[in-house]
Amino acid sequence: MTIAPLSPIGHVAGATLPRQAAGYTALGSLPAPGQHQATYAFDKDDSRMAVATLWGDPTYQGTPLGGDRWYAQSRCGTLDKIDERTQTACVTPLVDGVLTVVGTTAQTPEELAALANALVAALP
Numbered sequence: 001m002t003i004a005p006l007s008p009i010g011h012v013a014g015a016t017l018p019r020q021a022a023g024y025t026a027l028g029s030l031p032a033p034g035q036h037q038a039t040y041a042f043d044k045d046d047s048r049m050a051v052a053t054l055w056g057d058p059t060y061q062g063t064p065l066g067g068d069r070w071y072a073q074s075r076c077g078t079l080d081k082i083d084e085r086t087q088t089a090c091v092t093p094l095v096d097g098v099l100t101v102v103g104t105t106a107q108t109p110e111e112l113a114a115l116a117n118a119l120v121a122a123l124p
């Protein structure tokens with residue numbers, strides 16, 4: 001897709017992330033109301049991780065990603081190097097916030113988009 005789709009409907013405040021989404025399993029406790037972060041790992045490879053963070057601040061919808069592309073509702077691309085590692089990320093604008101899923105170099109934007117889109121579908 002080259003044209004941004006409409007923002008998906010979702011709610012950030014008090015969101016409970018699913019225990020499993022798109023082949024990923026939550027590590028540790030699921031977020032409590034008011035806590036908006038959960039770490040996910042690919043079931044078959046614990047080194048491939050993604051952190052899903054929900055923000056209530058709509059200003060983050062302008063998060064820049066170089067060479068980004070749309071995958072369903074998620075805009076994906078490569079982040080600047082963090083700790084000498086290149087990371088990929090998907091940003092999914094919600095009607096009342098932004099969902100960002102950050103992965104490692106082992107994950108493709110398509111994989112991260114699948115996770116981000118599954119999380120959006122599971123939000124209350």
